[in-house]
Amino acid sequence: MTKPEVIIIGGGLAGLCCAMRLSESEVPCLLLEASDAVGGRVRxxxxxxxxxxxxxxxxxxxxxxxxxxxxxxxxxxxPFYPGANVFYEDKFHRVADPLKRPLDSWRTVFSAVGTLGDKVRIGALRQRLQQQSIESIWNAKERTILNILSTEGFSPTIIDRFFRPFWGGVFLDPALHTSGRMFEFVFKMFAEGDVAIPEQGMEMIPRYLAQQLKPDTIRVGAWVRHIEDQTITLASGERLSAPNIVVATDGTTAYQLLGGTVCPPPQAxxxxxxxxxxxxxxxxxxxxxxxxxxxxxxxxxxxxxxxxxxxxxxxxxxxxxxxxxxxxxxxxxxxxxxxxxxxxxxxxxxxxxxxxxxxxxxxxxxxxxPLVTREPPKLRDGLYVCGDFRQNASINGAMESGRIAAEAVLKDIRREMVMVEAAP
Ligand SMILES: Cc1cc2nc3c(=O)[nH]c(=O)nc-3n(C[C@H](O)[C@H](O)[C@H](O)COP(=O)(O)OP(=O)(O)OC[C@H]3O[C@@H](n4cnc5c(N)ncnc54)[C@H](O)[C@@H]3O)c2cc1C
CATH class of the missing domain: 3.90.660.20 (Protoporphyrinogen oxidase, mitochondrial; domain 2)
Incomplete structure (x- = not known):
């Protein structure tokens, strides 16, 4: 392949989307993935x-x-059914999305999972978030999910029987102490589309992204051990260099490769x-x-x-x-x-x-x-970082952070080209 202008370390969704954006602008890049296939946490x-x-x-x-x-x-x-079956007191109770399944929702208005008022409040929260832009959700003051649900007036019954297992399952946090901004963003996504799985498994997502790249863009089994200036050393001892390096590993590995002064690790x-x-x-x-x-x-x-x-x-x-x-x-x-x-x-x-x-x-x-950070990708000239830990912990956050890192690289490459052309 042409000598890469950019080396990307890590073939999860962030690294793949970074490579895709660079390829769209015809910037030659090489993606190094440590494991046997791309996908990272989506395999x-x-x-x-x-x-x-x-x-x-x-x-x-x-x-x-x-x-x-x-x-x-x-x-x-x-797609999944837009709602859930809640097991409580030896039987299942249906909770349905009032706009996508109004009839089911009406039938379950008096179910043991929440009050009629709770169902009205779900509709109101849904409407508020559908009207709000994603940017304004991210820019809002941070609160916990529990704080939002209590402020909106939801009963302890619906919080414990429905929201806690549902949102606790989404954010792996049954205490619901997770970022309220993340909750509002994902709630909006649930309201505005389907919850789905690809026919052949979640790995179809990274595989599709990889198929959009030129075949020699990706190298699997390439574990990066060390970065020094613009040179990367693989576990095999092989050394590779490029004017631009994007670290697209998980947050803990990025911290190990880059050091704490340039890249804070996830807290947990x-x-x-x-x-x-x-x-x-x-x-x-x-x-x-x-x-x-x-x-x-x-x-x-x-x-x-x-x-x-x-x-x-x-x-x-x-x-x-x-x-x-x-x-x-x-x-x-x-x-x-x-x-x-x-x-x-x-x-x-x-x-x-x-x-x-x-x-x-x-x-x-x-x-x-934390689940939401929104950190800029550039660490110094020629060194960038992306991944869900720099944006937000989701498929969308990882993809977005990869694109943002690629755009930061492209901006610097273009600026350098202008400077070279302008030089006497
Ligand atoms: C069980 C589970 C459930 C989830 N549920 C959802 C959900 O329902 N909806 C949702 O939106 N999100 C969900 N997520 C979160 C989402 O999957 C992640 O946020 C996203 O996939 C992270 O992508 P990434 O590219 O930032 O990181 P990763 O996927 O971690 O990719 C990093 C890549 O870097 C590679 N790498 C690491 N070290 C090196 C090295 N030294 N050299 C070379 N390569 C290296 C790794 O092998 C990996 O491929 C879930 C995650 C998990 C694990």
Whole structure:
């Protein structure tokens, strides 16, 4: 390939979107990815014919940055039902999005999950956020989710039975102490589009991005050990140089490569555990998220992914994904049994007993704290950084930070070209 003008370290969504933006402007770049494929935290394993995302996650079709870089038809997105089933007092209660499913919503107006007033308040919050621009959400004063929900007047019942498992599951924080700006942004995204998964797994997202790049742009199995000035040293000892380097790793690695003075590390990481089970028959038969509204137990939420996209399971089988928040200090063998015991109350003893455990993923570094930072990408001339930890911890935040870093590089390259042309 032509000698790269830019070397990007890390092939997650941030690094890929950075490479895409540079390629759009025909700036030659080389992306170095340490692992065996691109995707970073968005990967899917094929196991026994099942597609197992590395941790349950979903794509929101309203994400503006994703709309810029992805073609939803290429991902063949499969939507979830716009609402949830909340398990409480031995049965499921339906909570439906009042605008997308008005009839369902009306039918469940007096369900045990919240008061009529709560449902009116959900509609009002939805309307307020739909009218507000994304920029004004980010520029608002920071509050916690709990603070916003209390100020809006939601009852403790709906907070504990619905918001806590739902938003606790989105932000891996059942205490709801997460950034209210992040909550309002994601709430707006839920309101303005679908919650979906790509037909063949979440990894279709990074794969699609990689396909938009020239084949020799990406090198996998290239673990960067050291950066000095404009030279990178790989674990193999190979050295590579470029006038511009973009570090697009996770925040902790970026800090290790760059040092604290130029790049503050995430203060902490939020963890999550996803267990996959197979069954002969789906316990749900509809693409709906099920929440634990009881305020106790290990399970936070469950979805039958093959009901959302049948390609997640081989024919004649169902794929069940169960999410436990954090990293429970219980061995995997015991965890799967305890999760099944809990779910026997949800779906009956006999069917759950037949479920086969496929795999457990413990993701220690799922989301960096704080979830919202919005830090500029340029560290010094020729050195830039991007990733969800520089913008916000989401698919959209990672993609956006990659594009912003690329635009900072492009601005500097153009400025240098003008200076060279102007020189006597
Ligand atoms: C379980 C889970 C659930 C989630 N759920 C959602 C969700 O539902 N919706 C949502 O919007 N977001 C969700 N997220 C967050 C979202 O996936 C991340 O914010 C986003 O993928 C981060 O992308 P990134 O490119 O910033 O970082 P990463 O994905 O971490 O990419 C960094 C890349 O750098 C590579 N790398 C690291 N060190 C080196 C090195 N030394 N040399 C070369 N390469 C290196 C890594 O291998 C990796 O590929 C979830 C995340 C997880 C883990």
């Amino acid at each position: 899917t394993d094929v196991f026994d014919g099942f597609r197992l995302d590395r941790g349950f996650q979903v794509f929101l079709t309203a994400y503006p940055e994703a709309q810029r870089v992805l073609t939803s038809s290429a991902l063949r997105l499969r 990481w939020r963890a999550v555990t996803t267990l996959y089970f197979s069954a002969n028959v789906s316990p749900l038969s509809e693409p709906v998220l099920c929440l634990n509204g009881e305020g106790k137990g290990l399970v936070n939420h469950l979805a039958v992914l093959s009901d959302v996209s049948p390609a997640y399971a081989p024919s004649g089988a169902a794929l069940i994904s169960v999410t436990v928040l954090g990293n429970p200090p219980i061995p995997d063998s015991e965890l799967k049994d305890r999760v099944k015991t809990e779910l026997k109350r949800w779906f009956g003893i006999r069917p759950v007993r037949r479920w086969r455990h496929l795999k457990t993923y413990r993701i220690f570094q799922a989301q960096p704290e």
